Amino acid sequence: MLTIATGNKAVAAAVKEVRPAVVAAYPITPQTEIVEQIAEYVTSGELDCRYIPVESEHSAMAACIGASVTGARTFTATSSHGLMYMHEMVNWAAGARLPIVMANVNRALGPGWNVWAEHTDSLQERDTGWLQVYVSTVQEAYDATIMAFRIAEHHDVLLPVMVNLDGFVLSHSMQRLETLHPGDFIPPMELPHAIDTAHPAGYGTLTGPDDYFRFRWDIERSMRRSAGIIAGTEQEFADRFGRSYGPVHEYRFEDADVVVIAMGTLAKEAEVAIDKLRDEGIRAGSLGIRWFRPFPDLDLGGRDLVVIDRDYSFGFGGILAQSLKSKHRIDPYTVIAGLGGQEVTFDDIASFVRERRPGEEHWFGVSDDV
Amino acid sequence: MTEIPKEEYILRCTSACAGCPSSLTLRYVLKAAGPDTVLVVPACCTSIIQGIYPNTAMNVPVYNVAFAAAAACASGMSEAFRKAGRNTNVIVYAGDGGTVDIGIQALSGAFERETDFLYICYDNEAYGNTGMQRSGSTPAGARTTTTPGGKVHAKKDLDSIVAAHNPPYMATACVAYPQDIFKKVRKALSIRGPSFIHVLSPCPPGWRFASDRTIEMGKLAVKSGMWILYEREYGKVTINGVSKAALKKPIPLEEYLAPQGRFKGINRQAIDSLISQRDRTAQRLQREEEGIC
């Protein structure tokens, strides 16, 4: 069905289609509409699930963990400080090998309180063992949420998946949306290590130095396998539902001399800049990074790179740029832009390209006087 | 008649909604507390009411802190002040969500450690700052955005939880009785140790009534017995006069529920739940006051 919806409503609509058994809900701007819409679905009977209005985000993830290990499909949503508060249990969920899906609406961290888009929140969770995807349109938010459950629950993965969408810019923006019925594209969840009173086992028991590291390796092994499962899932999605996705989204990339790399809505805004630059005779292209974990394999050689980081790791650098540098031995021009919802227009992005200085980092909008 | 100081600590240009009960309450809280005061404010409407950088609408220091952390933060602040020989008032000013749900762990710890501070919970019976989702403090039958069909479970009895920590002073209050708020804050601040004031805050956009009826809603809450004004000082309960009268002859509950859009279509079961919770609370307080239990 073709309709128009906000990012938040799209995520909720996707969750409705995959029919989780349990949803844990706690409000935080700008995610709240997701859990509110799910509450409407539950109240109207459109979604038959147990809706737990928990008293904090730490408890939201704890509740998801408890539900998931029984073999129940679970979902929750959060942002920013909620994600931070959840951090201990975010780690726990991955370590427990539970296929929980969580929507994170990217929002900056306080103090000062700021409700607008920034990626530092989810990027701070990059070490936890969660898979992470960053979407750029309402349709993509919908599709990625549906696929997330299938990827998470795949027996070669069994890791939780975080679907990230930019706060307000995408969560609250209305765009076209084509909904679908996944049918057997999302098979029933089967958790190999689900609690089984007939075969009792200890979960997460004290694990000594001779054994613990093996469990950590198992997470990494699954994370490496997940790249193939993601690709397979996205291919089947394309075959069945007609929309293709990959680890990155390329725009006029093939013959580009200079490539803008960004995540989330800035990757889409960048495409408008690319068109402008092309009109000026600059062979520009863009790369929207979608999957941040597992980190993608990219062939970036022989081009100038302009990386936009809507995040920062203090005392080190933009997390996207530094990740690309270390993985792919490139020396990009990094622009730190969009923190706390700072406006970044396609004109700004075009100027980043024109003014690029390879190897340097530039904080958009600042001067020495702050 | 209590002498209320003229000095204002809430300045113009707050970002409060028209008819906001919390900013009215805070106005009297700060008049009672005076300038040697720090407010500790977790995420809640007050975070926003302060206004946006570079301005602040409060003429006392306001320490904004993460949602779960207010009482813990206040605990640290109070200990540091007292160690330095300073009597600065440390007042947590928090919504119900940040008190009764995500903030309860910190609240409990701070009270158990007998922190010298005042905790004020202004209760609009939902997560107001994020657009009125249910909290543990939402009453049965109330529609919120996460309980579109009306909340099934009863309002969490925050006062009993606090009472279980045996604070030297705790009280309930209501925005409709600002002089009473003033007196109770003065009393609380004069006592060493943890004190607690629970202020009913009828919220026009949240409870869905017109912005000029805030005080009226507060009075209806008290007169129907749905909100009982009392104090517990060193374990001794005193039900305040206006509630004493209300409990003798309460106005029908329907008069309180009818003007609020959040109770539209409330079913009989929820109404009975509200009535029985009200009656249980009233009875318990009356018995405690008489020394029977």
Place this chain on the structure above:
Amino acid sequence: MYEVRIHSRGGQGGVTAARLLALAAFRDGRYATACPFYGAERRGAPVVSYVRIDDHPIRVYSQIRNPDLVVILDTSVMDVVDVFQGLKPDGRVVINATGTQEVAGHATYSVDLTGIALSLDLVVAGSPILNTPVLGALAKMGIVSMDSVKMAISEMFTDVRNVRAAKAAYQELVP
């Protein structure tokens, strides 16, 4: 691409007006995006919403700097916000007001949206509903079709007075 900026106060339905407009444009078979800008979101606080309408997919997310149309649902906002900032030279203005209003250099259309809402008793928690009647005004100006406006309103609201309000505004606005 056609860009619309809507100014209102929290609680008046300015955000919903943007969504309705986007939905109506979508029903016209076009691409549309709607996004509010949230400052301190409070009942009574100034709120701005943006709508972009185009015949091609819209990839721009940044705020509208040069609107083609400015809609003012609450004229009191004009005391605190520069509602005309960036308005294109040939940009138009729609104001919720009685009588004729004039904005120097721009075609200005005034409709008494408040009056229409009050006459139909289309009031929620003390506030007259302005977002459905304004859609009728925008249809009369040719931004979206009236058929799509009726469809969009019916999709979002069950109370039929909303469609009536849109029709009344459609009648009242002189293009």
